[in-house]
Amino acid sequence: MDPREAALRKAYDHAVRWLASLPDRRVPARADAEAIVRALGPDLPDGPGAPAEVVDLLATACEPGLTAFPGGRFFGFVVGGTEPAALATDWLVSAWDQNCVMRAASPAYAAVEDIAGAWLLDLLGLPRGGSVGFTTGATTANFTCLAAGRDEVLRRAGWDVARDGLQGGPGVRVLAGASRHMAVDLALRYLGLGSPEPVAADDQGRMEAGALRRALAGGGSGPVIVVLQAGDIHSGAFDPFTESVRAAREAGAWVHVDGAFGLWAAVSPRHAHLMAGCAGADSWATDAHKTLNVPYDCGLAIVRDPSALRAAMGERGDYLIQHEHGDPIDKVPELSRRGRAFTVWAALRSLGRSGVADLVERLCRHAASFAAGIAAVEGATVLNDVVFTQVCAEFGDDERTDRVLARLLDDGTAWISGSTWHGRRVMRISVSNWSTTDDDVRRTLDAIRRAAGTPAQGP
CATH class of the missing domain: 3.90.1150.10 (Aspartate Aminotransferase, domain 1)
Known part of the structure; x- marks a missing residue:
């Protein structure tokens, strides 16, 4: 048997056994990292090994140290499982091994990203003309959206951050709820914007719209970004979007929504009311590997104005074959990436509109x-x-x-x-x-x- 085929068959056998064990297995891992190191062996071999044997060693040694994240009784973090069509498609993604940056390089990926992006905008009730980037997760999605927001509000103030950087430019105020997720702070730190000004929240973590309005009124007329939240990590609560977006708009702010798991409330007739007014924002970040249940890793950065996203994330290079209508490279930070849109398309196509709801x-x-x-x-x-x-x-x-x-x-x-x-x-x-x-x-x-x-x- 061809060594590659033998390795794939061995991986398939181990994967099927792992998945079959999930309903009844102990959810926490049974072995610690030190035990796994001993089982694998810490020393690099002097020579090559048969691929199937390598796969077998890895799977056998690691199995006791795996946590049953994909099983039905893991509730420790906001960690989705893997919907069957998305899991199978992810195997294809690895086999196809596409570098999904340009239409010319992988027309198949570009087509699937276009379709999946349009489906997502429709399902989530967001502006049809928006741009959807497929990132590693919600932290990078927040980073991507906030980069677009930072550059845009500075552009409105007459400052070109792409050309001149942040040094010497106008300061950007960022206001976020006191109960925000740490991923927002991390993204802002990466962007050189520092810690946000906290806006008072109620006992469920919802930003108080009146407090936001007062904070905006008391901060002058410089560039402003307001970060709202769809789904508090403790309570699941949603900010009052209608009032908050209106207040931010009146102040000329860019409005971003961190909705790592909560943005998906929009697809449910019973819960869509939680998202009322959210579509009035400028950008939205969420995870597909949470509520939608596609494999790790997959986040979604959604920006109302494609030109703002392209200005922040777009790359240019003499050797790149870039398309007049834009490329995946224009939407996210990574030049090298796997085909995340394939698995999102598979999950959505498998579930359909009613299935997602x-x-x-x-x-x-x-x-x-x-x-x-x-x-x-x-x-x-x-x-x-x-x-x-x-x-x-x-x-x-x-x-x-x-x-x-x-x-x-x-x-x-x-x-x-x-x-x-x-x-x-x-x-x-x-x-x-x-x-x-x-x-x-x-x-x-x-x-x-x-x-x-x-x-x-x-x-």
Whole structure:
């Protein structure tokens, strides 16, 4: 057998066994990194090895150290699974090995990116003429959108940042909610904009529109960016977009929305009201490897004005074969990248419009079931209004909450992580996986009751 084919068959066998193990396996890893190093062997061999044997060694040695992220009982972070069509397509992406930067180099990729981008704008209710870039994740998507915003507001102020840099130019004010995600701060730091001015938020993490209006009124007339949020990482809450966008527009600000998982509320008839007014922004960042459940890695940077995105991200080179209508290279920072749009197209084509809506509503229904089940545990309190896919709870005091979390991870039935919210230790549940079932929720709730010292309930 051809060595490449033998290696692919070996990888397929291991992948199928891994996926088949997910419904019943312990969710946390069974081995630590040191054990995996010993199993793999730390020394580089002097000579080559058969590809199939290398694949077999890697898969066998690493399996005990894998966390069941793709399974239905991982709720520790906002981590989606992998929808079947997207998973299979991702294997093709690796086999095709396209460098997806130019239409001339990979017409197939460019066509799929165009189609998938148009589908996304339609599903998310965003401006049809917008531009969609496929990034590594929401952090890079935020970076990309905010780069477009930074350059545009400076351009309006008469400063060409692409030519002259930031040194000596007008200062850019950035206002963001006090409960924003750290990815926003990271992107702003990369862009040389420093920490944003925090705008007061309510107890669910929603920016207070009145506070934003007051902050905008008190800051002069220089370039401004306002960052709003679709889906607080603890509560799942959404900023009041209609009022906030209006206030930002009146101040001449660029409006960006960080919607890593929450932007997908727009596809659900039951939850679209959470996104009212969001389409009035200038840019939006989200993850496809969260709520949409495509493989890692895939973020989406969406900008209303394609020329603003192209001005910030576009590349020019004598050896590049660039198309008059633009190329994927004009939308994201990376010159070398894998074909992320292929997997997004596959997920959307497989699910269809109703399937994406059903996926989002199923995740939200599971979150509501978790909230109801935890509320019935003695001494437990659900602390957030469960409006989307996030649930935060405590178990009487910080010490008991941490004990419950530790026992739960030791139990292994599910993975749920802790956090600190409003100065209190909490159990934070993020429901993000397409494969989570009612039975997964029931089994996880039983494990939570055991960890809390409460008898399990009947089916």
